[in-house]
Amino acid sequence: MQRVFSGIQPTGIPHLGNYLGAIRNWVTLQKDHDCLFCLVDMHSLTMPWSPEALREQTLASTACLLASGIDPTRLYNQSAVSAHARLGWIFNCVSRLGWLNRMTQFKDKAGKNRENHSAGLYVYPNLMAADILAFHATRVPVGDDQRQHLELANDIAQKFNHDMGVEFFPLIEPLIPPHAARVMSLRDGSKKMSKSDPSAQSRIILNDTADEIAQKIRKARTDAEPLPSEEAGLEGRPEARNLLTIYAAMSNKTLADVLTQFAGQGFGTFKQALADLLVETLAPVADETRRLMDDKAHLMQVLRQGAERARAVSEPIVSEAEKLVGFLR
Template identity: 60%
Template sequence: MTTRVFSGVQPTGNLHLGNYLGAIVNFVKLQADHQCLYCVVDLHAITVPVAVWGGPDELRRNTREVTAAFIASGIDPKQHIIFNQSQVAGHAELTWVFNCVARLGWLNRMTQFKEKAGKDRENASIGLYDYPVLMASDILLYRATHVPVGEDQKQHLELSRDIAQKFNNDFSASIAGNGHGDGFFPLPEPVITGPATRVMSLRDGTKKMSKSDPSDYSRINLTDDADTIAQKIRKAKTDPEPLPSEEKGLESRPEADNLVGIYAALSGKPKPEVLAQFGGAQFSGFKSNLVDLAVAKLSPIAAEMKRLTDDPAYVEGILIEGADRARAIASETMNAVKDIVGFIRKR
């Protein structure tokens, strides 16, 4: 079977350094050795109230922005597939089949629903509750073998594996009878990413960098220009101690650890190497070096994103072409699933 990667990013606006280092930069690396599908998961975006995702115009704008970020960061839409989820009906169609395979107890254990729904769970949408099943469909619709995930999505990937395994077990005779051997769906493996996969706030090193933080100085947005990037890094919270020479010296120093992790990820160096270079130095000097590195890496992405988002027809053309290619793979999967389950279909 082809080694295939699937991953998605929600079009929620204000993509930031955490999205880039935690996901997109790894998407770019995976292109070299895998067939990749990178999806703007707009069906997932509407699982929360309209006031949160912003309505139709905002959703379209954010979808184009994520697409622009993919391309500007180095994902090649000719060699790989970039598309938005809602253009491929198989995502929703397979979700219903998987809803009949998954078990209520499995979903009740999903911690992210509890966190997102908060105390008012009775008022949460069914979509938010069923989000992990849709995520399983996203992955398995393309029979993906590998999924780059952060810590907050590991539980959902485990659910995807459970659903795939139960489908294979429940329909084992039909799967074999339809010429698919012992199992139809692969059990997707996580791709564990490198340093700074969890980028923290520039104002509080104990909190994850987030677009919802009221302070724009808590994050570096992918649309920030060079001057803004420099200003945010210089104003980032630190402590009065010099940088340590060894990684254990970052314990109990969350802001220092965060900035060193960002430098490591942007430079492609491990943290010990960064500390060997800057250990004993004051933060002012280290921040100057981090400014130079961040501006060199990020400002070209911001410029290219602006160029692309200024041409919405071009960006939408990329999504339409990508969806056509994704749909061809998805149709093969759905036809096989219908035969395995016993649905009559046009041939």
């Protein structure tokens, strides 16, 4: 059985894009893989943060993942397992500046003000490599925007193996679902759905009530044209494409099937159908998330037990890596 590692930043309740892009896939993967799912709270420090908010958001994210169907024995928070930081430092010393300079996500996040950003934001791809390789994970579900970081992780692993004269770290294979939904903002179809968008109307979060889900879909931006029968008719209509893509992903249909189903209809009818579908699927997740948030002691216990399991897997691997680089043990 191959080992899978994946992580999500606990920067608030996950939204619909996180659910369709990652969480739903995690629930499927855990059925036939040895999975570890991590709330990467150390990565959260690479951008401005509030300690109180980080603690609360980590628990809220835990509740939401459990409510979505994640096995509690596979879930933990990154900072509770020292192997991440220890191997991350070794990889800081293995990785090359030239490799990091090519990472496009740092350029996107830092923008023109890169000199004022933390060193953590610059080197976080090295920590991401350590997150995976501390467990000798061989498969990682990622979106296209993370493919470059996975390539860097393999470069780091290969350089470590070469420098130490061993075949210790395995090759990592990206798991990119062939039809993964790219969910965009409900207010602007050209931008990804994001927790950081200032408009709460731009996203559906996984603890929204049924009424909130329906209201956000009703107010989602659209255009005046009826729905087309073929994908070519979505050219230049990003909001229409986004809502149809969401419907297709939630109903496990192809975009072509959804276009055939709603061809010629207006958005009033379609939005009602989409709202009904989202409420049916997500309202139970929201209800369970709120129930779990009322028992924070239970959430803490889940994370503690998950961290114990993660330490049991990672400790022998990272201890051996430390011996290989020359640390006394």
